[in-house]
Amino acid sequence: MANPSQSYVRNCLLSALPAEAYELLRPHLEPCAFPKGDVLIRADEPFTHVHFLDRGIGSMIVATPDSRRVEVGIFGRDGMSGIGALLGASRMAQQTVIQMAGDGHRLEVAALQAAIAQAPALHHKLLNFVQTLMTQASFTALSNANQLVEERLARWLLMCHDRTEGDALHITHEFLSIMLAVQRPSVTSALHVLEGNGFIRGTRGTITILDRGALVEFADGAYGAPEDEYRRLIGEPN
Amino acid sequence: MARYFFHQRTRDATIEDPEGSELPDLEAASAEATTAARQLIAAAVLRGIDPVGTAFDIADDRGNLLLSVAFRDVLPPSICDPQPRNPW
Numbered sequence: 413m414a415n416p417s418q419s420y421v422r423n424c425l426l427s428a429l430p431a432e433a434y435e436l437l438r439p440h441l442e443p444c445a446f447p448k449g450d451v452l453i454r455a456d457e458p459f460t461h462v463h464f465l466d467r468g469i470g471s472m473i474v475a476t477p478d479s480r481r482v483e484v485g486i487f488g489r490d491g492m493s494g495i496g497a498l499l500g501a502s503r504m505a506q507q508t509v510i511q512m513a514g515d516g517h518r519l520e521v522a523a524l525q526a527a528i529a530q531a532p533a534l535h536h537k538l539l540n541f542v543q544t545l546m547t548q549a550s551f552t553a554l555s556n557a558n559q560l561v562e563e564r565l566a567r568w569l570l571m572c573h574d575r576t577e578g579d580a581l582h583i584t585h586e587f588l589s590i591m592l593a594v595q596r597p598s599v600t601s602a603l604h605v606l607e608g609n610g611f612i613r614g615t616r617g618t619i620t621i622l623d624r625g626a627l628v629e630f631a632d633g634a635y636g637a638p639e640d641e642y643r644r645l646i647g648e649p650n
Numbered sequence: 651m652a653r654y655f656f657h658q659r660t661r662d663a664t665i666e667d668p669e670g671s672e673l674p675d676l677e678a679a680s681a682e683a684t685t686a687a688r689q690l691i692a693a694a695v696l697r698g699i700d701p702v703g704t705a706f707d708i709a710d711d712r713g714n715l716l717l718s719v720a721f722r723d724v725l726p727p728s729i730c731d732p733q734p735r736n737p738w
Contacts, residue, residue, distance in 0.1 A: 560693055585669045596671050597656040597686035597706065604658075604665045616668040 415441045415517070422466035423516060424490050425541050428646045433527065433534035440523035446470075446510045452493045453508040461518045462494035468514015469575050472506040473590065482556070483591040484549050486568075488514070488575030490642060490649045495542045497521045498528075498535065511587050512576065540645040548638040555634040556593070562602040564592050567631040569612065569621065574639065574649065579621045606630075652710065654679040656686065659705045659718075676716055679708050683719040691721055 418434045421427045426434060426441075446452075446468050453459045455475070463470070465488050472485035484506060487493070496504040502521075528535045548571075555564050568591050572581050585603070589596040603619065606612045611627050613620045621627065628635055642649055651672050656679075658665040673679050683706040694701035705720045722730070 560697075561689075586671065595682060595686035595689055596669075597658065597667065597683065598689045600656070600667050600669070601658060601665065601686075601690055601703070614668070 415439070415443075422489055423464040423492075424649050425492055425538070425646065426464055426517075429537050430531070430533045433531045433537070436527040436531055436534065437519060437524070440519055440527075441517040442519070443515070444518050445515045446513060448510055448513040450510040451507065452510065453504060453506075455505060455507040456503055458502045459494055459496070459504070459521065461520055462492050462497055462524055463508075463516060463518045464492050465489050465514050465516040467516070467577070468510055469512040469572060470508055471511045471591065472508050474506050480593070481590050482593040484552060485545050486511075486548070486571050486575070486591075487545070488512075489516070490575065490646075491541050491545070492538070494521065495538075495545060497524055498538050498542060512572070512581075512583060537646070544638055544642045544645060547641050551634055551638055555631075559632070559634060560602075561592060561594055561598055562605045563631055563634065565599065565602045566606060566611070566627045567635045568592065569606075569619065570624065570627050570631060570635050573621050573624065581619045581621070582617060583619060584617065654682075654716070655709045655711070655713075656683055657707045657709060658703045659707055660702045661704060664707070665703075670711065676708070680717055680719060683708055683717075684724045687719060687721045687724045691725070 415438045418427055418431060446465065452463050452470060467489065469486060469488045470493055471483045473481050473483050475481040493508045496502070555567055565588065568588065569581065572583060585596050585599045588599045592599065603612070603614050607614050611623050611630065613622055651674055653670040654673050655667045655670040657667050671682060673682060687703065687706060690703055691701050701721060703721055705718050707715055708717045708719065709715050
């Protein structure tokens with residue numbers, strides 16, 4: 413089955429590319445499934461593919477040598493893995509792993525770079541995405557430095573919600589504890605606060621968003637700027 | 651490895667841990683509870699309020715209580731030790 417024409421593409425970044433740029437990539441896009449836990453890119457190892465998700469969520473994580481970790485970036489159908497390939501790097505310091513299962517396409521780095529050489533407008537649009545990831549990472553740093561666990565959690569839940577269909581997030585407290593760099597029981601406690609306020613409902617394995625507006629307000633300025641920038645540079649993510 | 655559940659006792663009720671953590675042994679679970687209690691206490695202290703939690707009850711996946719870690723026991727000794735009694 414041929415890869416979809418651009419009007420049917422689910423990944424927002426691919427659908428925002430100039431038409432000629434998408435057509436250069438189209439024959440090289442390989443459909444794939446992304447199971448939970450799949451390591452797309454290992455830290456400090458050369459990588460051969462980038463990945464465009466249609467469904468699911470990928471996380472970029474950095475770790476100390478003794479495995480203390482924190483999540484520094486999150487993407488779904490809004491973006492891609494392996495931004496190092498756009499910036500002259502064959503290895504990245506961050507690990508990229510699938511946190512919520514999904515599907516999409518992968519693309520050989522060599523094919524991506526060949527297409528970029530032919531179409532500078534392709535590079536430009538993909539770099540717009542890199543810009544939004546940097547802004548997202550900046551607000552993650554701000555949030556981590558200044559906010560309480562429950563406020564940071566509200567922000568992350570909104571970001572996950574943006575990248576899933578429906579209001580039910582199938583994420584574990586353990587995943588959240590890595591994203592937020594806190595002990596897992598602290599996550600359970602922070603979820604209890606959000607639930608007590610009526611913002612979410614938590615059951616085993618699932619967190620359901622009940623009141624997005626209240627979560628945005630509770631996140632107190634740490635959510636919104638990277639999302640606005642994405643809309644300005646790339647387009648409406650949905 | 652086993653799954654340990656950290657139910658947080660508060661003054662009003664117990665916050666159930668629906669998920670648990672995979673850890674090597676009870677000692678590791680105790681260390682996790684201690685660190686989590688310290689995080690929760692520190693966050694409350696910074697806001698000038700009392701933490702809602704009073705202890706973590708660590709249970710196995712059948713609900714058997716294995717160990718409790720009281721929040722008051724995770725504070726540094728310099729804060730907890732009472733003043734020396736005035737002998738006069």
